[in-house]
Amino acid sequence: MATMEIPLISRDASETQSNGEEIWRESTAKKRSDFKSYTLTAWRFTVTSGVLAGTVILLVNIITLAVIYGQHDSINYSIPFYTGPCRTAKGITIGSHLVINVLSTILLAYSNFSMQCLASPTRKEVDAAHKKHHWLSIGTPSIRNVFFVSRIKAALWLLLGVSSFPLHLIWNSTVFETKVSYDYLAISVTENFLQGADWTIPRSYDLDKAFSQNEVPRMKDWTTNDINHALYALQNETRAGNLTKLEVKECIEKYHTEFLSDRRHVLLVSDNSTSSDSLESRPATENSSVGTIYYAANPTGGGDSDASDISLYDWMCDSESGSQAPGQRCPLSTFNYSSWFPSYWSGQEEIGGGQFGWSTNGPIRYCYSETMPERCNVSIIPMFLMIVIICNVIKIVCFAVALYIAKASDHQPLCTTGDAIQSFLQHPDHYTQGRCLAAKDDYEKWLPRSREWIYRPVTVGDVRTGGQYRWRKAANEWQWMLFLLIAAILVAFVIAGSATAGTIDKRYISSAKLTEMTKSYSGNRINEHSMNVLHGFLIGNTPQLVVSYVYLALNNLMSTMLAMAEWCKYATGGQKGLRVSSPVSNTAQRSTYFLSVPFKWAIPLTVALTILHWLVSQFIFFAKIDIYYLMPGLATKIHPLGYLYQSPLAGVLAGSVGGALLIALILAALVAKYPANIPLSGCCSASIAAACHPSRVLLGDGTPVRQFEPNLSHRKLKWGVVEKPDEGADGIGHGTFAADEVSALIEGELYA
Structure with missing residues (x-):
C-alpha cells in the first residue's frame, strides 16, 4: 500500500510565518529604537539618567539598611554599627556624610530638574492661559505654571517637592557619631603610696581639717570601704605596671580636655618630703600617703546656669589660671610645669564633682594614668533611613511617570525657549498680535492685568526706547x-x-x-x-x-x-x-x-x-555623648546626653x-x-509669542498679510526688523524671526 508523506507545514505557510516573524522583529526593533532615541534626547536624557541614578542610590540605601540591621542590634532608635577609636569613628562619620551629601545632591538635582520639566506647559496649556490673560514661564522653574498644567503633572510636581523636604531634614542625620567621656578620680599621692604605704580617709570628727566625700554629689552613695577599694585597686594596678607614667607636661596635656575618651583615673605624685610638709597639722595617725581626691565630673546640663563654664578639667587649675574669663579657664599657656599644684576647685559640685580628703599643698612631680579602650561609636537611625528610602522610591516613580506622560501625550511640553519659538512660528498666537516690542515685564503686572492683553488697532505701535x-x-x-x-x-x-x-x-x-x-x-x-x-x-x-x-x-x-x-x-x-x-x-x-x-x-x-x-x-x-559615671567600687554607669552645638x-x-x-x-x-537690539521677551510665553508673528497687518479673515515659510523653525534664524517703519504708510515697523537678513531696531521708531 502506497504511503504519502504529509508535511507539517506547507512552503507557503512557512514563508508566511517567516515573514511575520521578520515583521515582528523589525517592529520591535523600531519601537526599541524609537524609545531609545526618545529617552536619550535633550531633557529626556537627563530625566532618564535621573531614573538610573535614583535606582542606584536606592540600592545603596536598601543594602546599607539591610546589612546593618541584620548584623547589629537597635538601641534607643539607633543601630550602632562601629565601636572603637574615636578618630576612626570620626573618619567613618565624615566619610559617610560626604557620601550622603553627594548622593543627596545628585538626587535633589534630578528632582528639581524633573519638577521644572513637569511644570513646563504644552502649547495647548499656553493657549488656555493666554485666553484668560495669563502668561506662563518658559525654560525656568515656576510655581505659576503648576496651576495651568494637567492634574497628573501637577500631582507629580507636588510629590517631588514634598518628598524633598525629608531629604533636606534627615538624610544627613542618618549616620552620626556618639562621643564618650569618662568621669574619673584624680588623686594626689606621695611616692610611698606607689610602694604600698597606707592611708587614711577623713572621719566625721576630722572635717575641721579635711573634706568628706559627702560634699561630692556623685559620691554620696560611696562608703569608706568603696573609697578604700578604689585606692587599693589603683595602688595594685600601679605596682603591677598597668598604669602609664606621664611627665607633668604630658599629664596636663592629656587631661586638659573637655572629653576624656581614652583615659580615666590619674595619680598625681609628689615626693615624700614635699608631701609630708604639705599636709596640714594633724595627729600622726593622719599622716596619709593619699592627700586630696578629686572627682572630675562631666557637665550634664540642666543645672545652675552659673555653672555653664565649669569644665571636666577644672581640678587642674591653680588659683591664678582658674580665675580666667568663662571659656578661657586655665588655658595650657598658663601652666607652670615645674611647679604644678592643682588647687583651684570652684563650682564643680554644681555639676556633680568635687574634692575630699586631706588638703595637699605640694607640687606634682609626675603622674600615673589609667588608659581605657575608646568606645566611640557610629550609628544609623533606621527610621530616618527608611523615610529616605520611601522618598527615593517616590522620586524614581515620578521620574519614570513624567517620561511616560511626555511620550504618550500628543502635546509636547515647551521646556526650552527654542521649543516655544518653534511652536509660535508654526502656529502664531492671536492673543499677542501687534506687540512685537512687548517685554517680559510688560506682562508682569498685578491686577488690573497688563494693558498688553487689550486689543488695539494695527495702526498703533510702541516706541522703541533703546538702551x-x-x-x-x-x-x-x-x-x-x-x-x-x-x-x-x-x-x-x-x-x-x-x-x-x-x-x-x-x-x-x-x-x-x-x-x-x-x-x-x-x-x-x-x-x-x-x-x-x-x-x-x-x-x-x-x-x-x-x-x-x-x-x-x-x-x-x-x-x-x-x-x-x-x-x-x-x-x-x-x-x-x-x-x-x-x-x-x-x-x-x-x-x-x-x-x-x-x-x-x-x-x-x-x-x-x-x-x-x-x-x-x-x-x-x-551631638550625642555617653558619660560614664563612677559607681561605688569603680564600676561605671552610662548616662547618655544630647545637645545642639x-x-x-x-x-x-x-x-x-x-x-x-x-x-x-x-x-x-x-x-x-x-x-540692545531685542526686547527682553524671554522666559514669558506671552512676550515670546508677541515676538513671533509673521506680520503686524492682518487680512479681512484675520490671517497675516505675510506668512512664515514652511519649516522655518528648522533653519538658522535671527530676530530683527522685517518690516521697516518707513516702508509702511503709517510709519510702523515689525520685528520677528527670519532666515534671511534682518535689520536692527531703530530708537524712537514705532513697531507693532
Whole structure:
C-alpha cells in the first residue's frame, strides 16, 4: 500500500510565518529604537539618567539598611554599627556624610530638574492661559505654571517637592557619631603610696581639717570601704605596671580636655618630703600617703546656669589660671610645669564633682594614668533611613511617570525657549498680535492685568526706547529683594553666630576641626537641657531648609537670567538654529541636556551649594555623648546626653561660601548686560509669542498679510526688523524671526 508523506507545514505557510516573524522583529526593533532615541534626547536624557541614578542610590540605601540591621542590634532608635577609636569613628562619620551629601545632591538635582520639566506647559496649556490673560514661564522653574498644567503633572510636581523636604531634614542625620567621656578620680599621692604605704580617709570628727566625700554629689552613695577599694585597686594596678607614667607636661596635656575618651583615673605624685610638709597639722595617725581626691565630673546640663563654664578639667587649675574669663579657664599657656599644684576647685559640685580628703599643698612631680579602650561609636537611625528610602522610591516613580506622560501625550511640553519659538512660528498666537516690542515685564503686572492683553488697532505701535539692560532686569524686583534679604540674614546669622562662639576661644577658630565640638564644652552648646536623638537631629537640621530655599531661589534667578541671555543671542551675530527638545534630523536645530542653565554654570553652582549644605550641617549640629559615671567600687554607669552645638570654624567657612555665592550673583546681575537690539521677551510665553508673528497687518479673515515659510523653525534664524517703519504708510515697523537678513531696531521708531 502506497504511503504519502504529509508535511507539517506547507512552503507557503512557512514563508508566511517567516515573514511575520521578520515583521515582528523589525517592529520591535523600531519601537526599541524609537524609545531609545526618545529617552536619550535633550531633557529626556537627563530625566532618564535621573531614573538610573535614583535606582542606584536606592540600592545603596536598601543594602546599607539591610546589612546593618541584620548584623547589629537597635538601641534607643539607633543601630550602632562601629565601636572603637574615636578618630576612626570620626573618619567613618565624615566619610559617610560626604557620601550622603553627594548622593543627596545628585538626587535633589534630578528632582528639581524633573519638577521644572513637569511644570513646563504644552502649547495647548499656553493657549488656555493666554485666553484668560495669563502668561506662563518658559525654560525656568515656576510655581505659576503648576496651576495651568494637567492634574497628573501637577500631582507629580507636588510629590517631588514634598518628598524633598525629608531629604533636606534627615538624610544627613542618618549616620552620626556618639562621643564618650569618662568621669574619673584624680588623686594626689606621695611616692610611698606607689610602694604600698597606707592611708587614711577623713572621719566625721576630722572635717575641721579635711573634706568628706559627702560634699561630692556623685559620691554620696560611696562608703569608706568603696573609697578604700578604689585606692587599693589603683595602688595594685600601679605596682603591677598597668598604669602609664606621664611627665607633668604630658599629664596636663592629656587631661586638659573637655572629653576624656581614652583615659580615666590619674595619680598625681609628689615626693615624700614635699608631701609630708604639705599636709596640714594633724595627729600622726593622719599622716596619709593619699592627700586630696578629686572627682572630675562631666557637665550634664540642666543645672545652675552659673555653672555653664565649669569644665571636666577644672581640678587642674591653680588659683591664678582658674580665675580666667568663662571659656578661657586655665588655658595650657598658663601652666607652670615645674611647679604644678592643682588647687583651684570652684563650682564643680554644681555639676556633680568635687574634692575630699586631706588638703595637699605640694607640687606634682609626675603622674600615673589609667588608659581605657575608646568606645566611640557610629550609628544609623533606621527610621530616618527608611523615610529616605520611601522618598527615593517616590522620586524614581515620578521620574519614570513624567517620561511616560511626555511620550504618550500628543502635546509636547515647551521646556526650552527654542521649543516655544518653534511652536509660535508654526502656529502664531492671536492673543499677542501687534506687540512685537512687548517685554517680559510688560506682562508682569498685578491686577488690573497688563494693558498688553487689550486689543488695539494695527495702526498703533510702541516706541522703541533703546538702551541696554543689565541681567538683574530679567527677574522681578520683589524676587530680588526677597532673595537678597533672606540670603543676607542667613549669612549674617552664620557669621554672627560664629563670632559669638569664637569669643569663647578665638584661637580655636583657626585650629578646630569641623566635626569636633569646641574646647568650650558649654560655651558653644545651644540648648541647656539634654534632648533625644530624633528631636535633636530634626531641630539641628532645620537650617538646611533655609539653605534649600536659598538654593532654589538662586537657581530660579540664574535660570531666568541665563534663559533671557539665550533669548537675546537670537538677535546678535549670525543666524542660529533653535535649541529644542526634539530636533529634526538634518536641520539646523540643536539639542542639549540642560533646560536653561548650561553645565559650565550648573556644575560649579551645584558643587558650591553642596559644600554650603555640608558646612551648615557642621555649623549647627546635634551631638550625642555617653558619660560614664563612677559607681561605688569603680564600676561605671552610662548616662547618655544630647545637645545642639555650633562650630565657629564651620560657621566662618559657611558664611564665606554663602557670601561668595551672593557676591558672585550680584556682580553677574549688575555687571553683565543684554544686547540692545531685542526686547527682553524671554522666559514669558506671552512676550515670546508677541515676538513671533509673521506680520503686524492682518487680512479681512484675520490671517497675516505675510506668512512664515514652511519649516522655518528648522533653519538658522535671527530676530530683527522685517518690516521697516518707513516702508509702511503709517510709519510702523515689525520685528520677528527670519532666515534671511534682518535689520536692527531703530530708537524712537514705532513697531507693532
